[in-house]
Amino acid sequence: MIPEPVFEAPWHAQVFALTVHLNEAGVFAWPDWAARLGATLKTHGLSKDLNGGDDYFAAWLETLEAYLAELGAASPDKVSEAHAAWKAAYLATPHGQPVTLD
Amino acid sequence: MPHDHSDHAHPHSLLPSDPALRVKALETILTQKGLIDPAALDEIIDTYENQIGPHNGAHVVARAWTDPDFKAALLADADAVVSEMGYYGRQGEHMVVVENTAQVHNMVVCTLCSCYPWPLLGIPPGWYKSDAYRARAVREPRKVLADFGVTLPEDTAVRVWDSTAEVRYLVLPMRPEGAEGLDEAGLMDLVSRDAMIGCALAGTP
Known part of the structure; x- marks a missing residue:
């Protein structure tokens, strides 16, 4: 039997690791995180039955963004800026070359 | 597009x-x-x-099947026992092991999000995180078990444990018949992740 992948998509693994790391770095406590994630899942789950993959991690990411904004660790403006910078970097980098921010 | x-x-x-x-x-x-x-x-x-996964939990279960003193200690204070085996760390602050018997079958869910004993099972599979499982495990556990292909005797009660950020449960499945001649490694092969969540029975040799 081929074991199923632990994470369905690389970004699921990334956002998971980022959250665990922030918790360990003391940025927030895990029960506080879990309560917030639970609340987001509940809200998202009102309109449809969430799957445990993309839907679940979409709620996870939204929760993390909101929590970091609230804590002043990453403001929505800065996040949008960095998001746009990464997008531009991918579009400007020829295929096969590492994508980096200047 | x-x-x-x-x-x-x-x-x-x-x-x-x-x-x-x-x-x-x-x-x-x-x-x-x-x-x-x-x-x-x-x-x-x-x-x-790559490193932490259900083989940790299977190791604990296999030992509990073969060593009554270990099992008693595990059921009394899982944290101390599994820490001694090296299975501690993130999301393992308070783990509780619940034993399946002919009278009671235990199942674990996290209705809030996806709390889970990471040091013993790794991180949860997609279905454990789905709304379908999180809602139905509590409401209709026997139907969920049937979806997993598990049919229990009618006189076996089903108990559902809700894991939280404070307490995380692991199911100790019943030891299958016919496994007497197996060593620890052989027994571990019979213990699936799903069996330790309570959504499967241990395999048969």
């Missing part, structure tokens, strides 16, 4: 999905602020993709 490359002289790198870019954006900001170390992220991912 198909991506049109006709306006590019050279095809660019494949653009990651929107959420993937949002995660990268957070990483960039937090790294610049010195709040995270990117190398630590890779280490965390490697740990859960």
Whole structure:
């Protein structure tokens, strides 16, 4: 039997690791995180039955963004800026070359 | 929507999905602020993709099947016992082991999000995180078990445990008949992840 992948998509693994790391770095406590994630899942789950993959991690990411904004660790403006910078970097980098921010 | 490359002289790198870019954006900001170390992220991912998984829990179960004193200690204070085996760490602050018997079958869910004993099972599978499982495990556990192919005797009660950020449960499945001649490694092969969540029975030799 081929074991199923632990994470369905690389970004699921990334956002998971980022959250665990922030918790360990003391940025927030895990029960506080879990309560917030639970609340987001509940809200998202009102309109449809969430799957445990993309839907679940979409709620996870939204929760993390909101929590970091609230804590002043990453403001929505800065996040949008960095998001746009990464997008531009991918579009400007020829295929096969590492994508980096200047 | 198909991506049109006709306006590019050279095809660019494949653009990651929107959420993937949002995660990268957070990483960039937090790294610049010195709040995270990117190398630590890779280490965390490697740990859960390659090192920690249900084989840890299976080891605990196999030992409990063969050593009554160990089993008694495990059921009394799982944290102390599994820590001694080296299975401690993130999301393992308070683990409780619940034993399946002919009278009671235990099942674990996290109705809030996806609390789970990481040191023993790794991180949870997609179905454990789905709304379908989180809602139905409590409401109609026997139907959920049937979906997993498990039919219990009618006089076996089903008890559902709700894991939280404070307490995380692991099911000690019943030892199957016919496994007497197996050593610890042989027994471990009979213990699946799903059996330790309570959604399967131990395999038969």
